[in-house]
Amino acid sequence: MINENQLVEVFRATRHDWLNQLQLIKANLALNRLDRIDEIIHQIVEEAQQESNLSNLKAGQLTAFLLLHKSLNNDYPLKIEVEPLTLDLSKEDEAITQSLETLITTIKTLIPSIPILISIYKDDHEVCLSLQLSLGEPLDIGALQQTAASLTMPFDVFQDEEAIYFTMNLHTL
Structure with missing residues (x-):
């Protein structure tokens, strides 16, 4: 899961973001x-x-993965x-x-x-x-569809002119 160096890096990135926000408030x-x-x-x-x-979803691994990804992956900015x-x-x-991590890893290999x-x-x-990936132009999504369908928790995939969408059913009410 998360190691000590990653945890320290998350704290560093969080502190950096807070200081940036405080500087913006002070300047304004x-x-x-x-x-x-x-x-x-x-x-x-x-x-x-x-x-x-x-955090309230009681999904510790998912929460940790998303917050870690959000803090450490500047090439793939994440909004939650x-x-x-x-x-x-x-x-x-x-x-x-695991399914989300596999899908994001595949996305990173195919879309810079x-x-x-x-x-x-x-x-x-x-x-x-x-998941929504905003695109500037249509993309061949065959490899992404194949990966998304093969996961333990599969995603449905579709694309329009502006984005690729991946949807997973988490829970039936």
């Missing part, structure tokens, strides 16, 4: 740009809320959006995490440097995990 305060300070604080609170929602859900994913945690949006949300009678 000096310029009396209170509206911009409000925006920065809103972004900080929103990101903390998303991470809290993720998680609806506030009362759900225990502890039984599926390892399979979800792309932002990734990960969403966990309730949809009708199920809870889903979705």
Whole structure:
């Protein structure tokens, strides 16, 4: 899982991000740009809320993987959006995490440097995990479809002009 060096690197990256945010607030305060300070604080609170929602899913491996990836992979910036859900994913945690890790590793080998949006949300009678890769142009997704379908927890894949979408059913309600 996570080793001591990775943990220290996560703390370093988190501290660096916090200091950047504080410097932005301080600079905007000096310029009396209170509206911009409000925006920065809103972004900080929103990101903390998303991470809290993720932590509340009782999926320790998934949470650790996503937060580690978010802190350490600048070539693949990760945004996390998680609806506030009362759900225990502890039984599926390892399979979800392994499948997601395999899919992201495949993405990294096929697509250089792309932002990734990960969403966990309730949809009708199920809870889903979705990845969205925003593209500048259509891409041959055959290898990604093959990988996504072969995972322990498989993803459905589709593409439009703007993005590739991967969706996994996490839990049926």
